[in-house]
Amino acid sequence: MAESNEYVEQRLKKLDELRESGVEVYPYSYNKTHNASKILEKYTELDEGEETKDSVSVAGRIMTLRSMGKAGFAHVQDETGKIQIYVRKDEISEESFNVFSKIDLGDIIGIKGTVFRTKKGEVSIRVKEFVLLSKCVRPLPEKWHGLKDKEVRYRKRYLDLITNPEVKKTFVDRTKIINAIKEFLVDKGFLEVDTPVLQPIYGGASARPFKSFLNELKMDVYMRVSNELYLKRLIVGGFEKVFEFSKDFRNEGIDRTHNPEFMMMECYWAYADYQDVMKLTEDCYEFVAKKVFGTTEFNYQGNKIDVKAPWERITMKEAIKKFTKIDVDDLDDAGLKKALKENNVELAGDYKRGYATIALFEDLVEDKLVQPTFVIDHPKESTPLCKVKRGDEEMIERFEPYICGMEIGNAYSELNDPIKQKELLEEQALMLKKGDDEANPMDEDFVESMEYGMPPTGGLGLGIDRMVMLMTDSPSIRDVILFPFMRPEE
16 A cells, blocks of 8 residues: 555656646546547558558556656557557657656647557658646556455546456447347337436335435435336327336345346337247347348357247246256145145245245246346236246246346336235235335226226336346346446445
8 A cells, every 4th residue: 555655746746847837637538530540440551660640649547657758658548549650759748748758657648649560560650749637646557467455446447448348348239239129129119218217106126125204395205126106107098019128226245146126128119929929039139140240149157059039949947947847737735735845845835836836936937047048927926926837827927038047138028907906016015015125016096097998908028237248248137237236445
């Protein structure tokens, strides 16, 4: 720490000296005309030692610096990459060279000059004008690239982005993925909308909410756990295809695939059911993969996957039987409880066959679903917002897509019977009162909206963070969220 303070003091001294000499250390703007990658691309055919008269202006951060008294080389990094610059005392003003002589790694500069290729073969800029744009007071971490302490990288993402180009690429790809999803949905006739983040009544997912208090109205409010109930109100209102990219908030655990704040894409499609939405999901994944990466094949943590449609479809009970040899339908309650015990599977709440089925699947099957797979037809206990399975009153028309053991979404043939909806939400409210903090409260306004008539509807929620994880081979959700939530430093 003492060493670090010493370096800071040295840089602050240079800062003071520059200010005393009349240099504006933090100017307001700079007119850059080119970026690094475009220059390197345009002049790739230059011969060694060849120089152009083409004037360019670039700005960025100094990442390497080599001074040789009256001359010096440096690499300047902008958003697109790095380019070498060459500075000679006799080719720039005395004031500019004085500034250059006090430059440190990490400083942000602007330069204007001509393009040439060095005798060692590197496309570079011969500097004619040199301007300091921002003094870096703290030294950049030495040997940052390859640092194994990811906790530090997550906490100081700005340093991670400066020093690790592959990290920046991940987040560029994230934006491209989101834009591609939007393009896909808009082309399908969906309308992008936005709904409240702060809600008087939360719902739409089994999750513990974040609670706050609105002083003006003296009432409790909640950060949304889902935007489902508001999007369904829009379907009631006459929109037939809507979607929203939403930040959702769930007061739950933090691990490799969970962050308290995360991004979902939810869409609702009037006159469709979960079969229609399954096709929409696999087609969306295939479109995004081809659009952004030019392929449907990816390697994720050692697993080769292909998101090309169609994906496998399997019921939850079939999946349990396939991977565990347990046939839920052949077991009575005693047999099902025995299967739970023998496989060390615990239920979070009271015993019900549906809960037992879900627990067996989650504990014993999920991680075995590597290739894209739709797990369809879930027990009715899993959600109060879904239609029952045609021909089987104990199941619902729900699917969850899985890739590499990760659940990447959730979808239903949406319940649109207001009478049944009210009954199910009343059951949820009772469970909440009894202590189930992931149950949904009663939402009378939502039920009332459904009483005006909601058409048959298919709904889908896609986890954007997990999609980015898969397509960028990122092992943790924190690798694809710019500023993941972290425990306070001790």
